[in-house]
Amino acid sequence: MTRCEFAHDDGAYVLGALAPADRAAYERHLAGCAACRDAVAEIAVLPGLLGRLDPTTLEEFLPPPPEVSRVPDLIATARDRRRRERTRNRRRYALTALVAAGFALVLGVAGASALRPAPTPAPTTQAVRMVSMAPVAAKTPAVHAEIGLSGTKWGTEVTMHCGYDATAGYGKAYTFRLVARGPDDATEQIASWLAAPGDDVNLRGATRFTDAELVRLELLRADGTLVLSYDVR
Structure with missing residues (x-):
């Protein structure tokens, strides 16, 4: 249980021995500390009881007072002792908190390292074998292309590199289409793009047709002119 740093101030407060700044701090503290309020309540009657004593009645029982009163020195000594104890407590609590925070950090890092999943190795991609498509129409723009095929359970992945040569007499951009043909002359468009002379296009697509x-x-132009072809089988 943490000890209250104002635990020794109740007597000095009730007797009016606190400095104004310490008294104000202690009164602010009382608003939130039930233990200190109870301690003050237990000795709150002490000043009244002391006020009822007759000094002349006590003279025969008390030794003669010293020539110089030591009360201010005693109060100053008590204050210094209280401040030193409060400083030691604060340092001890701060050191304890620092050590606890260090252990928590070490345990947190160790726990995070233990819980962190092992890195997933990057998937290795196999190089796709590229084959050239054969030209069909001699009078079409000088287009060349290479095709790579990768079979899957659901169809075929298609990798394509297509170049539109900058040839004299051809300065117009064309829309090209890549079409796959399957059984029973079924067709499926894989991709389409616009290319002008000098363009170089790389693309990936897929078709539902399996190997x-x-x-x-x-490879056709938008008007249906067949430019290049590749017979799979």
Whole structure:
């Protein structure tokens, strides 16, 4: 249980021996500390009882007072002792809190390291073998392309690199389409793009046709002119 830093101030407060600043601090503290309020309440009657004593009646029982009163020195000594004790307590509490925080940090780092999942190795990608598509129409713009195929359970992934050569006589941009042909002459468009002379295009697409179903890949212009083709089987 933490000891109250004002635990020794009740007597000095009741007897009026606190400095104004300490008295104000203690009164602010009383508002939130039930233990100190109870301590003050227990000795609150002491000044009244002392006030009822007749000094002349006590003279025969008390030794003669010293020539110089030591009360101010005693009060100053009590204050210094209280302040030193309060300083030692604060340092001890601060050191304890610092050590506890250090242990918590070490345990937290160790726990986080233990709970952190092992890094997932980066997936290794296999290089796709690229094959050239064959030209079909000689009078079409000078277009060349390479195709790479990767079979999956749901179809085929298609990787494509296409270049539109800057050739004299061809300065117009064309829209091109990559189409897959499957069984029974079924077709499916994989991608479309706009290319001008000098452009170089890299793209990836997919078709629902599997390795066993994919028959042919065709590169066409938007008007339907067949430019390049690749026979899968």
